[in-house]
Amino acid sequence: MGYSVGQVSSLAGVTVRTLHHYDKAGLLSPSARSHVGYRLYSDADLARLQQILFYRELxxxxxxxxxxLKxxxxxxxxxxxxxxxxxxxxxxxxxxxxxxxxxAIEVQRTGVSLTPAERFDVFGEIAFDLSYATEARLKWGHSDAHQEAIGRAAAHTKEDWRRLMGEAATWRAALLVAFDDGKPSDGERAMDIAEEHRRHLTRWFTPCPPDMHRRIADDFVTDPRAFALVVPPSQQRPGLAAYLREAVHANAFRRAGSGTDPQEDREDR
Known part of the structure; x- marks a missing residue:
């Protein structure tokens, strides 16, 4: 018993035209014909077709x-x-x-409109991780603060970014000295460093009240990608992320106790 072209087409999931092409090319010719001249494929022909389709898939x-096959x-x-x-x-x-x-997506997500050469020149080791940027967008994207931060970042010029990163480098050096000197995370020096980071975010991106700053600092401990935006891996120390988080929380508590007016955040801009 043989199989007609239509039956083979249905079994193999290929078109009749493809089978005719294989026949014309001498790659797969039916072994028999019906009494009225129709092509008939044998079991061996079907096995050969299976091989052909396997190699075509590759x-x-x-x-x-x-x-x-020869x-x-x-x-x-x-x-x-x-x-x-x-x-x-x-x-x-x-x-x-x-x-x-x-x-390319990273540039769109972060709003940093610089060429690759400019980005390397300005940011150095500090790099935006696409996966973190995407998750941050999902986490914070509904908020007005996140939308403002993205909008302001997109508007920054290369010189703005150079100034921003220079300011961040100075802040980071102070953080590392305080940590290496063993200053307590809830001491005045560490809290002042945390406060400067909060003001830095307000100046360059969006008002950052203490509650928001605490949530940002929590990410430093739970997500290495977030901390890498603040301290590049080559400068990190064991326990540094937790130290900064504790300093941020201590500073937020200090500010709450002082009754500082949240509107002060606007004046930093």
């Missing part, structure tokens, strides 16, 4: 498939190894393209 051309013992392994190398190279190329796409 990206082999019809000529390559014909060569493999002498499978001599050619199949060699061709498969060659194709494996090509696929790995293609995977690597696509991965590089995906990384480029991530960087």
């Amino acid at each position: 990206g082999f051309s019809l000529d390559e498939i014909a060569a493999i 002498d499978p013992q001599a050619n199949a392994l060699e061709h498969l190894r060659a194709r494996q190398r090509q696929l790995r190279e293609e995977i690597a190329r696509l991965q590089r393209l995906a990384e480029v796409a991530e960087r």
